[in-house]
Amino acid sequence: MEVSGKLDQVYQQTLQLRELASQAEVAPELLDEALKALCLVLEELHAADEELLEQNRNLLDAQRLLEIERQRYATLFELAPDGYLVTDTVGLIRQANRAAAALCGRPQADLEQKPLIVFVAAADRPSFQARLADPHAQQDWEITLAGPNREPVRVAITVASLNNPQGQGATLLWLLRDITQRKQIEQQLRLAYDHLEQQVAARTAELTEANARLQQERDHHRQAAKTVRKQAALIDIVPDAIYTQNLQGIIEFWSRGAECLYELPAAAALGQPADRLLQLKPSAHTPPATDSSSWQGELEYITPSGQSRVVLSRRTPMYDPSEQPQAVLVVNTDITAIKQLEAQVYRAQRIDSLGTMASGIAHDLNNAIGPILTATDFLLKPSQAELQPHRELLTLIRSSAQRSVDLIQRLLTFGRGTSEKRVPLLIRQPLLEVAALLEQTTARSIEICPQIPADLTFYVVANPTQLHQILMNLCINACDAMPAGGTLTLTLAPYQLSPTEAQAYVDARPGDYVVITVADSGLGISPQSLERIFDPFFTTKPAGQGTGLGLSTVFSLVKSHGGFVQVSSELGHGSQFRVYLPVAAAPNPAPLPAAAPNAEPPGPPPPRPGPDG
Template sequence: MTPTMTPNTVPDEFRRLLDSTSDPIVIADEAGGIAFVNTRAERQFGYARAELLGQSAEVLVPEWFQIEDRADFGPKGPRPLFGRRKDGTEFPARVTRGPVRLDGRFVFAVVTDTSARTSPEPASHGGEELFRGIFEHAGVPTALTDTENRFVRVNAAFARMFGYFQADMVGMSAAELIHPDDLHEALTTGKILLAGGRQQVQTETRYRHRSGHIVWGLTSVSLVRGPSGRAPVYLNQIQDVTAQKLVEGEARLSAARSRAFFSAAAVGMVEVAADARVLWANDAFCQMIGYSLAELNEMPGTEVLFPEDRAGVLAQYGEVAAGRVRSYEADRRYRRKDGSVLRARVSVVAQTGTEGPARVAIVVTETERKDGDAPVPPAQKAESVEQRIGGLAHDLNNLLTVINGYAEMLADRIQNTDPTYQLAQGAASACQRAANLTRQLLASSRRAAVAPKLLDLNETVLQSTQLLRHLLGPGVEVSTNLAGSPSSVKADPAQVEQLILNLAINAKDAMPRGGQLAIETRCVQLRDEDRGTHADLAPGEYVQLTVSDTGAGMTDEVKARAFEPFFTTKEVGKGTGLGLSVVHGVVKQCGGWVSVESELGVGTAFKILLPAVAPVTGSVRLVSRPTGAVLLVENESETRELARLVLEGQGYRVLEAVSGADALRIAQEHTGPIELLVTDVALPEMSGRAVADILRGRHPAIKVLYVAGTADDLAARRSAIGADALLQKPFTPLSLAHKVRTVLGSSA
């Protein structure tokens, strides 16, 4: 019975190889029925592949069955053959054919249009002519090996993959490339195919590059039988999966480290499915609840919850597992194995990057309470609020980076005489103020990054008063009296604005019926004899900032405790008692001094001394001098789009990636050098540091710029790489361009 064949019976890798070659290829069975044509043959004959399957090969070459008999040479060689297109036109053709055993006996032919050739080429028969075009034009690393596992032919892609020249590999034993631990399995592949049990074998194999490093390959091997009397050969095609293996290895190592850390943690750690079923728990939680992990795995997750709490808890888990809620905190009751109540504070977040069911991670902290309805202690409640504020400010930073960046880029494209220019400038200015406010929120959550720089205190006061007049309302009159000479200090602008804002809000609360708020600056000189009053300050020049009001004033007792954290004289719910504590902390951080003077019924004045710094004259303008490709890794699409536009505007070629794994894939496929990696510190599934470490192994000269959203992220990198390679969100187009230039070593 004549075997039948369709494209589905041709191995996938072999079919892709045939489609990638520039030669028209036709496969027919022994009866002449067309079983397969490649893409090039479709174009040459004008047929779609589906139209030809099952038809006689004479549709394409009318003398198909006489090809092997055409040995009648005339004075100029053999009489020509003709190919026939779908539209009926014919062309002179040269047909090279030979038998190939793929699920039976088939004829494998290359049909070449010779009408465009300037001189005839001698006819050639056999496998060499058949496979030459396929191998040289295929982008897939491909090699032929004989039954002794020696390379008979390799294409350019295969040689590049392992760092050799093609000529050097012919005759080489494949065992020289294969890692010793994988050699036995690789050599067994040929025996399996020769035995006829399978037509193709696919394995994951480790190879050794010429330079010595390991290359992971997904290897597909097929047996190709030649004409009668010729030994079979093996068709080997390899897909480089090294980057994928590195990512998987990093993920496994990270998971193992995390699991070890969580197992040793003093607080309870639990992973549950959306239906509350416990998937994993550490020893601390098992001790809290009284059950072993094996017992928790076997019982319904709701068993440890109180019946009246179950519906609400399951609804919350479902929202987190579905990704609609990122995280939340709550007070929760658990029922221990002995029936007693475990009261706990839980932090619940989505667990990303896991296989199987969606997971919810829970941190459980046991709380001691005498009364089940007792409120959470103020300090604990403040800490919870701070954590929520910090997370909110982090997300706002991402949005503000995008809004501010586009506003500044729009302003750059508009003439300053255009009315729209003022609108763009106003939007950018408002974004900058919003960014400063998020820094204040981060400061209250202890996640702010301090960025001191040289600033004119007079300008900061003037900018702040514009906001204060709207914030304090018409009942409070705001006035300024600023020093005539420059009042330069080194401080974080956002912290100074926060300082002035906190003092102004305190003043407003002290003037419920309205009053006057005065802000003054002046330059002062501290001498040795002043050290008794300001013991912590060295003699020298200072800038004094005074914020005074005409409010109710303070008693001596209140003045003595004014800067204590959480101390407040306001009604419950009217204040946290952190405002003046933040003021004190900012001043001390700047190396200054703060004092308070107050009298009941007269008012209060806060006096702040900050070390004066000589102003720096002149300005610096960035000049775009592109140096090469930049790999940009950012999972937030809006932020990534903005950064790409900025970098391309500076003349860089930008390669975009949405994740660490995506970055490694792009770097693997990129043929040129990558000079700079710009990556978010906190990427999902794989950290920015892990991406950088892997890429340094392939691009030793690559430089890295980390982008961070919080001080915690920055601190994690600062000690290892230095401040020059750090950029905090929200960033402006100018700050990003300048930081890239700094990291690449170009002076602006």
């Protein structure tokens, strides 16, 4: 119960006691009760007085704390960095702190009871009046404070309203924050942004123009690269060896044709000296690498595999923009096959001319020796008894004349060939027959190795006698090349001759061929002799042991059968003769079965041909 309530209760009890005391007669019991009630009232009054004193002390303490808080908030209000104003609803200033006075450019005392609008710049007053009429419509806005003899100040305003006990707005609280420097920075940033926009626009225009130029250059370079790729493709397609070297002779470009011709990849050739990389034969002549003049001529190179290549070389200087020589372009065309074909043509022409001459000589000798044979046959008849003592001499004369006739017949065969009939032959059969004959007639120190697959059933159109002569001549030469013994190998294989390969041989046509290889492990043939082995009357054997017609006859007979001969040899490592004969269609009747490699040859062995070169 509150103190005022208790006091009121004590007062009422006191009135009741007074009323009881005013009565005439009061019962003692009632008086005692009244006294007790009075004492109780006095005690309650005393307690209420104590409680009242305590409340007074608490009230004083609260007042002191309130004063402290008021002073603290007043200090904060006064020393705040932002301007604080308290106005009525029409903008009349009632209180302002130091910061507000500084923003308005007046002392604090001069601001009280002054309308705030007088400190607003003239340009912002209409908008200030409109917002002041309804301050709650927009809580934050900006205005400019201006005054005489001072720079305008741009401030941000926040307004709050305090209501009176009736709930009506009676007081406005203003927060004024100086944003002049911020506005200046914003203005500087805006100017910088505009300047940057202009620079960006100008730079963008420059970049656009540069990009257009770059695109044009890229298109030009792309077109140039495309042209270079086309030229490079053309260079790679050309079979000629094309390379460039600087004036010091260092190779800077190496085409695919050069890789094929010189058997060197580009990685191994680039950066290497041309004179050391490309091995010229000692007799060959080429200008030095430092010579930038034009030159053309034939050169002979030795490839890494040891093959000799003849090229038609053309050198052309390359100039820089100042017309000074900076490199040399070399184009080498492989004319090895042409040179070989020329040699074959010259050899064929020489053989033809010698054949014609040999035919004439053989005809004259045949006419001269014919009467000798006729006379000796007549004198050796039994009817000529008186000549019997001279029979041995006559037999010797006839034998010598017969050998001369055989030689003349070989000259005629070499010179004009023979008109004997040619028929389709199973090529395995004559090879097996020759192999069997050689096993019976050659020395035991020579091993005959026929390598003739049973499934190779190729036919050639040939004269059996001439084919036999070709094989026997090659095999006898191979045996003669192995005086200390060795291995003679006979092989048969198919071969597809391409048009490019056919160009390397006179009258050769592309197509299917069979290749008969006669290989020996003998002494071999020197490079100088290898160039002349098919020449008539050329032999490396001692005098009286060879006529030099064996290989030339082989060459002529093979050529007359539409084929050609290849030979490869190395001193001390033997020789290989390859006879290429065109394949023919099989005849309608079934061919006779081929003879086994070790079968007996039909009939008595023919006499061994005379020695040749």
